[in-house]
Amino acid sequence: MVKETPATRPANARFSSGPCAKIPAFELNMLADAPMGRSHRAAVGKAKLKEAIDLTREILGVPADYRIGIVPASDTGAVEMAMWSMLGARGVDMVAWESFGEGWVTDVVKQLKLDANVHKAAYGEIVDFTKVNFDNDVVFTWNGTTSGVRLPSGDAIPADRAGLTICDATSAAFAMDLAWDKLDVVTFSWQKVMGGEGAHGILILSPRAVERLETYVPAWPLPKIFRMTKGGKLIEGIFVGETINTPSMLAVEDYLVALKWAQNLGGLNALIARSTANAQAIWDFCATRDWIANLAVSDDIRSNTSVCLKFTDDRIQDGAAFAKAVAKRLEKEGVALDVGAYRDAPAGLRIWCGATVETSDIEAMLPWLEWAFEAEIEAQA
DSSP, X not given: OOOOOOSOOOSOOBOOSSSOOOOTTOOGGXXXXXXXXXXXXXXXXXXXXXXXXXXXXXXXXXXTTSEEEEEESHXXXXXXXXXXXXXXXXXXXXXXXXXXXXXXXXXXXXXXXXXXXXXXXXXXXXXXXXXXXXXXXXXXXXXXXXXXXXXXXXXXXXXXOSSOEEEEOTTTTTTSOOOGGGOSEEEEETTSTTOOOSSEEEEEEOHHHHHHHHHOOOSSOOOGGGOOEETXXXXXXXXXXXXXXXXOHHHHHHHHHHHHHHHHHTSHHHHHHHHHHHHHHHHHHHHXXXXXXXXXXXXXXXXSSEEEEEEOOTTOSOHHHHHHHHXXXXXHHTSOBSOBOOTTSOSSEEEEOOTTSOHHHHHHHHHHHHHHXXXXXXXXX
């Protein structure tokens, strides 16, 4: 017999892995200072864009000689800009352990048609970075958003590498300690850990990446939206807020609100602590139950943002159907929205634990997860 529904409900049931929950106590009137209807090229627009770049640098601890640009098409656009503009100058190693990494492999091998060395690992596992050739350019995700598996550190990346490292850090930035000295290109979207609105990406370039852009011309044509140089020189304006195309000043204002919230919390360390506390609540829950487990095969690689779970009970007859039914039941009750596994991932759940989520909401949701599990076990009997 299924026990009664839990008495407590999350105050915010939004656990989507992107776009993610807004900052705590968010209200639309927080965006009242957005210069709506003004040109992003006007002084007020430029100032807002530059402030977003400056605060990004401050909170993430980006080195002073790295460029930061706001670019179109979210993290996807930022990664594509980097790959299409820089790859082809030397050999390439592609690293993938989940669907977004797989997507970058497809683009490089089938679209750019480069003869890349491809390193893959199954969902829940991670590629052995000691087997990656860092004399080549290397493309990888820091955190697998759809697998819940992250690179534990940058230790395996050599400081004296000959190639560039191109890192998709979209669900890692602001929640994990990125090894800037080991990364030449870093991309992310502010819709993840900062809970911003979609469509805008961040592209961060090391001096080595800038040198590549200024000394290498790809064999293929580049659309305007990917071009970062003119006359063999970096277009510096892109990295002080002169965006390639028109940004949403409303979305920029929203990002600024989140950055200032993070600044007031205590910066990066506070954001990491919030994400880790959220994830730890789920890890502790799984540790005391034999019917659910982290998809990550070892603790050192489990993500503290996109926590991916698998059901392990032998009574489950159809894993995919069961997981979808649990997610649907949670959504119907209004206690956990958008927690189904990514469409390409193994059957299970994916619960976002980024810094904008409150640990109290995770803790209130977990008894409902147990209730939904028991209800579905009974329903299939």
